[in-house]
Amino acid sequence: xxIAIASGKGGTGKTTVAVNLARILCRREAVQYVDCDVEExxxxxxxxxxxxxxAPVTIPVPDVRDDRCTHCGACSQLCQYHAIAVLxxxxxxxxxxxxxxxxxxxxxxxxxxxEVGRPIGVVERGMAGSVAFVHGRLNVGExxxxxxxxxxxxxxxxxxxxxxxxxxxxSCPVIAAxxxxxxxxxxxxxxxxxxxxxxxxxxxxxVLSRPMGVVLNRADMGDDRVEQxxxxxxxxxxxxxxxxxxxxxxxSRGEIAVxxxxxxxPFFAAVIDAIRxxxxx
Amino acid sequence: MxxIVIISGKGGTGKTSVTAAFxxxxxRAVLVDCDVDAxxxxxxxxxxxxxxxxxxxxxxxxxxxxxxxxxxxxxxxCRFGAVFTDSRETDDDRAAVYAIDPIACEGCGVCAHLxxxxxxxxxxxxxxxxxxxxxxxxxxxxxxxxxxxxxxxxLVTLIRxxxxxxxxxxxxxxxxxxxxxxxGCPVIASLSGADHVVIVTEPTVSGSHDMAxxxxxxxxFNVPASVIINKADLNRDKAxxxxxxxxxxxxxxxxxxxxxSVITRAQxxxxxVIEYGDNxxxxxxxxxxxxxxxxxxxxxxx
Numbered sequence: 001x002x003i004a005i006a007s008g009k010g011g012t013g014k015t016t017v018a019v020n021l022a023r024i025l026c027r028r029e030a031v032q033y034v035d036c037d038v039e040e041x042x043x044x045x046x047x048x049x050x051x052x053x054x055a056p057v058t059i060p061v062p063d064v065r066d067d068r069c070t071h072c073g074a075c076s077q078l079c080q081y082h083a084i085a086v087l088x089x090x091x092x093x094x095x096x097x098x099x100x101x102x103x104x105x106x107x108x109x110x111x112x113x114x115e116v117g118r119p120i121g122v123v124e125r126g127m128a129g130s131v132a133f134v135h136g137r138l139n140v141g142e143x144x145x146x147x148x149x150x151x152x153x154x155x156x157x158x159x160x161x162x163x164x165x166x167x168x169x170x171s172c173p174v175i176a177a178x179x180x181x182x183x184x185x186x187x188x189x190x191x192x193x194x195x196x197x198x199x200x201x202x203x204x205x206x207v208l209s210r211p212m213g214v215v216l217n218r219a220d221m222g223d224d225r226v227e228q229x230x231x232x233x234x235x236x237x238x239x240x241x242x243x244x245x246x247x248x249x250x251x252s253r254g255e256i257a258v259x260x261x262x263x264x265x266p267f268f269a270a271v272i273d274a275i276r277x278x279x280x281x
Numbered sequence: 282m283x284x285i286v287i288i289s290g291k292g293g294t295g296k297t298s299v300t301a302a303f304x305x306x307x308x309r310a311v312l313v314d315c316d317v318d319a320x321x322x323x324x325x326x327x328x329x330x331x332x333x334x335x336x337x338x339x340x341x342x343x344x345x346x347x348x349x350x351x352x353x354x355x356x357x358x359c360r361f362g363a364v365f366t367d368s369r370e371t372d373d374d375r376a377a378v379y380a381i382d383p384i385a386c387e388g389c390g391v392c393a394h395l396x397x398x399x400x401x402x403x404x405x406x407x408x409x410x411x412x413x414x415x416x417x418x419x420x421x422x423x424x425x426x427x428x429x430x431x432x433x434x435x436l437v438t439l440i441r442x443x444x445x446x447x448x449x450x451x452x453x454x455x456x457x458x459x460x461x462x463x464x465g466c467p468v469i470a471s472l473s474g475a476d477h478v479v480i481v482t483e484p485t486v487s488g489s490h491d492m493a494x495x496x497x498x499x500x501x502f503n504v505p506a507s508v509i510i511n512k513a514d515l516n517r518d519k520a521x522x523x524x525x526x527x528x529x530x531x532x533x534x535x536x537x538x539x540x541x542s543v544i545t546r547a548q549x550x551x552x553x554v555i556e557y558g559d560n561x562x563x564x565x566x567x568x569x570x571x572x573x574x575x576x577x578x579x580x581x582x583x
Contacts, residue, residue, distance in 0.1 A: 008319040010292010010462040015487065039463035040290050040494060042487040080339060080390050101360050101389030140494055141501040143434060143466040168292040168462050171318040171426055171433045175384055192548050193297065193321040200319055203428040207384065221542070222549055245515075248540075252516035254486035 001281055002162040004036075004181035006205075008197025010168035012187045013217035013241065016251060018165040019046045020258050020268040026130045030160040033128070035135035036177035037167040038121060038148045044135055045254050047128035054124045057136065057151040058117030059100035059144065064091045068112035075104035075113060100147065121148045125155060132157060149176040156180065170197075170204045178205070183279040184212040185238060185271065190222035195229060202235060211279045213238035215271055236278060239271035282448060283577065284441075284456040286315075286475045286504075290491030292462035294483045295511040298544050298554060300459040301325040302566040304418040305555035307455055311448045312416065314423040315437045315471040316461040317409065318430075325553055328414030328421045336424065336439065338432025339388040341406040342381050348400035349379055355392035355401065361385050364392060384429050408432050411440050413447070418553075420447055433461075437470035464498045472499060477577055478506040479535070484519035492523065496530055505580050506532050509569055513537035533576045536569040538562050 005018040015037075022033040035043040062075070062084055073086045083098035084091065095118050105113040121138040136152040138145050145167075153176075156162045166177035178184055184205045188198040198214065205212045214230050219240040230237055241247070247257050247264060257264040287300045300322060304312050314322040342363075344355070356364045356379065363385035366377040381392070383406075393403035408431060411424035422444040424436050444456050460471040472478050478499045482492040492508065499506040508527045513520045520537065527534050538544075539561050547557035554563050 009321070010289075010319075012293060037463075039465045039468075040487075040491040042291070042490065045486040045490055078390065078394055080388055099387055099389060101387065101391050102358075103389055103391035103394065106358065106391065107394065138465060140464060140497040141469070143469050145463075145465045169316075169318040170428050171467075172431050173463075173465065174318075175429050179384075191545055192324045192551065196321060196324055197319045200428060207429045221545060248512075248515055251487075252483075252485040252519055 001183065002156060002164060002181045003275060004164040004166050004178040004184045005187060006166035006174060006178055006184055006201060007168055007187045008170055008201035009188065009193050012189050012194060014187050015042045015046065015165055016217070016257065017185065017187050017215055017271065018163050019043055019256050021272060022047070022131050022163045023256050023258050024265065024268055024272060025161055032132040032134065032157045032160040032162045033165065034152060034156055034162055035165045036149050036152055037165060038136035038138040038145050038152065039167060041135045041137055043165050044133070046256050047131060047133055049126040049128035049133035051124045051126040053126070054122050056119045057121050057123055057148050058119050059098070059147045060102060060115035061095040061098040061100065061118045062093050062104045062113045063116045064093060065112045068110045070110055072109065074107045074109060078103045078107050096143065099144065120144060123151050123155065132160060145173045146176040149173060153180055170200045174204065175208070178210065179208065181210060183275055184210045185215055185275070186212055187215045187217055188226055189218045190216060190224065190226045195226050198226060199229065202233060213274060213278065215239040215241065217241045218243035236274065238274035239267060241267045282454050282456070283477070284458060284475045285477045285479060286458040286460050286472045287479045287481060288460035288468060288472060288495055289462060289481045290464060290495040291488050294481045294488060295538070295544065296481050297321045297325070297459050298548065299479070299481050299509060299566070300457055301553035302555050302563070303457055303570055305553040306567060306570045307457065309453050310419050310455040310457045311444050311453045312419055312421040313440055313444045313456060313458045315440065315458050315467065317424045317426045317433050317436050317467065320423055320425060322459045323423055325548065325551060326416040326418060326421055327551065328412070328416045328423065330412045330414045332413040334411050335407055336409045336411055336436050337405045338408040338435045339406060340390060340403050341383055341386050341388055342390065342393050343402045344379055344381055345400050345402060346378065348398050350398050351377055351379060352397065354395055354397065355379060358391050358395050361387045363387065388431065409436055411436065411443070420451065422447060434466035434470040437467045441471070464494050468498065469502070472504050473502045475504050477580070478504045479573065480506055480508045481511055482508060482523060483512045484510060484516040484523060489519060489523050489526065493526065496532060507535050507573065507576055508532055509535050509538065511538045512540035515540045535572045535576065536565055538565045
């Protein structure tokens with residue numbers, strides 16, 4: 001089973017939930033933690049894996065052979081991203097705008113365009129105790145994260161229980177992260193921002209038609225509007241994690257709550273039980 | 282005209298609370314929410330929408346079944362796995378029906394161009410809406426990207442341009458931008474060409490890790506940056522590390538905000554921390570704002 005941990009709002013506790021679930025699950029089954037937040041990956045700060053493989057990820061961008069190019073402009077007419085332009089008998093490529101669709105190479109009547117890989121980041125793998133670990137790191141200054149997210153997910157182990165740690169938001173990077181999941185855990189907090197962004201995240205998961213449940217983090221910090229919303233919308237609450245300064249302090253040091261605060265184990269174990277009982281394997 | 286962008290790398294460090302506080306303090310600013318896929322600033326500013334505009338960021342492909350000959354070329358040429366086949370009873374036989382998943386479609390148009398039967402329409406897609414609004418703290422430009430939509434960077438660029446035009450037309454000399462989390466497309470669109478970036482971080486392993494990445498991002502795009510440490514007393518050692526890091530990278534530390542439930546209480550009341558009354562967090566934010574003014578004044582001199 002692949003369980004995605006997502007949230008509309010950032011900082012609600014996705015990584016906290018993801019690493020704690022991975023840590024509990026690894027005591028009884030094969031678990032892989034896959035960090036799909038390639039812009040700001042954080043799981044490694046808690047799981048501290050030893051990285052054994054690092055591979056660059058590239059996207060294919062056009063490379064124009066000047067001796068063949070007749071500056072006909074077919075490529076730039078097709079390109080929707082303004083990544084290739086013909087100006088004054090020069091064909092210019094703007095690689096950072098290219099999405100790698102390959103259209104220009106296909107339509108070029110002179111076969112003057114080949115594709116070369118442009119690095120956008122790296123994928124790293126390793127082990128964190130008995131948790132298999134994968135994450136991606138987007139190069140700083142690079143705009144396009146979805147191709148790297150897809151490269152990270154391609155390493156998901158079909159034999160293991162996979163925890164997919166998603167980036168915040170509701171747009172393309174999040175979609176890329178949760179598409180391959182069997183169930184989505186939406187982590188939120190009982191605040192105005194938490195509720196608003198949860199409503200957007202619920203709409204997003206409904207578009208993708210995945211089973212979902214909510215984990216309410218810092219559950220006793222705010223008011224009960226999130227609980228009312230979930231009851232109204234028929235969304236199960238899969239767990240409640242208390243607002244506890246000790247959990248926040250452990251987090252600040254890079255410690256995993258279930259490792260250092262054994263009394264927090266039941267809160268995270270309850271989430272696993274809820275997913276297992278409500279989502280068909 | 283000065284444009285200040287508030288970002289963080291890591292989500293949930295307090296960008297929007299800081300932006301709303303600055304908006305309460307700053308006279309006559311134009312306010313912009315560039316977190317277009319999970320916007321929250323409007324929950325505090327409660328804007329009255331004056332104008333609603335549609336946002337078309339790109340095109341989407343759609344297969345016209347009556348023209349499709351099921352040759353499968355579109356499946357072969359799509360790099361994004363957006364064309365799928367759906368086995369379905371049809372009038373004549375049991376055959377594969379080709380269709381395009383609008384969520385996976387990247388809008389490249391290659392399938393439409395190469396379809397030998399002109400069976401694929403490639404038309405503008407409505408990706409979201411953007412708004413001109415009035416708030417009790419000044420005019421606001423904000424947007425809502427449709428759920429699961431693309432082109433957030435283009436929408437961010439559009440609303441920043443609109444905010445600038447509005448500021449010029451109405452004689453405002455300050456634009457305050459609430460940015461999105463991360464370092465990717467919408468963040469780059471939020472900060473490129475801005476006058477100053479304020480990075481809101483927290484003293485945690487992830488807060489400082491993510492701050493380092495946005496510091497590099499700001500440097501990459503040549504935008505001067507300064508740092509605010511929120512929830513500063515959660516971990517004093519980490520807070521000190523962040524200060525060292527900032528000094529080593531010649532980034533100003535504007536100040537610290539205490540780990541205080543007043544930020545949550547103000548948010549639940551729909552108020553900025555400044556409006557919520559005098560408290561340690563509002564005092565800290567006033568000091569931070571005046572330091573930011575001094576900081577930017579010396580930048581201009583340099």
